Amino acid sequence: MTDSAVRCRDLRVNLGGKDVVDGIDLDVAPGDWVAVVGPNGAGKTTLMHALAGLIPSTGELSVGGLSPRNSSRKAMSAVVALMPQRPVVPEGSTVKELVALGRTPYLRRFGTETATDRSVISSVIERLDLTEFADRRATELSGGELQRVVLARALAQEPQVLLLDEPTSALDIGHQQQVLDLVEELREADNITVIAAMHDLTLAGQYGRRIVLLDKGSVVADGTPSAVLEADLLGRVYGARVEILDRPSGPIVVPIRQEGTR
Known part of the structure; x- marks a missing residue:
């Protein structure tokens, strides 16, 4: 038994003969928010999929007390939910129908919803302020x-662990803040463990309680936002010139233009 919501030791994922995730050790406490950052190709999405049990991996792995390799897809879906970077929306499905897909792990043999399922679906739709959209086709939404609907579908699973793969990559700054603020509210209210692969380092520093920096499939730094978002380290990993601004809400990463290029 372990007190960790997520635990992995020497976790590896080999794709096309290459270890895309290369020997990761990670412990995440229940209710924590860990932001996973790194350059393109660092292995962030692959790590998310491995934690969700969607792709084969080697090494020790436990999520919500279950081993993805030794548990059914249905059992895993009851403890871990993945909000994908590019969600697939069934053609013609309404918002309510899309959210209801989150109850699939709990459906009985013939797929009929119980009163509990309907209550959870209604509650999630209300909490995410989607009531006015409930009967609208999901493909008609902004x-x-x-993004709120896809998050609602994940939360309808009532997961212990919520995995977010670039949850704000297609959103403007206002919607980015709305989605991440909502995740934070739900994390605090329900003690959900959040692991988010994030492209924007400032958002990672503002919302993550802890940051794991990946490079070439390995962890190169793991700690508080202030400890990991350090100019020299980011310069080495990203090949970027940045300045770090300390703010009460977390560090802000500012790119610096090369002198003499104006």
Whole structure:
């Protein structure tokens, strides 16, 4: 038994003969928010999929007390939910129908919803302020609205662990803040463990309680936002010139233009 919501030791994922995730050790406490950052190709999305049990991996792995390799897809879906970077929306499905897909792990043999399922679906729709969209086709929504619906589907699973893969990559700054503020509210209210692969380092520093920096499939730094978001380290990993601004809400990463190029 372990007190960790997520635990992995020497976790590896080999794709096409290459270890895309290369020997990761990670412990995440229940209710924590860990932001996973790194350059393109660092292995962030692959790590998310491995934690969700969607792709084969080697090494020790436990999520919500279950081993993805030794548990059914249905059992895993009851403890871990993945909000994908590019969600697939079934053609013609309404918002309510899309959210209801989150109850699939709990459906009985013939797929009929119980009163409990309907209550959870209604509650999630209300909490995410989607009531007015419930009967609208999901494909008719704006990017920010659809992100809330996809998050609602994940939360309808009532997961212990919520995995977010670039949850704000297609959103403007206002919708980015709305989605991440909502995740934070739900994390605090329900003690959900959040692991988010994030492209924007400032958002990672503002919302993550802890940051794990990946490079070439390995962890190169793991600690508080202030400890990891350090100019020299980011310069080495990203090949970027940045300045770090300390703010009470977390560090802000500012790119610096090369002198003499104006």
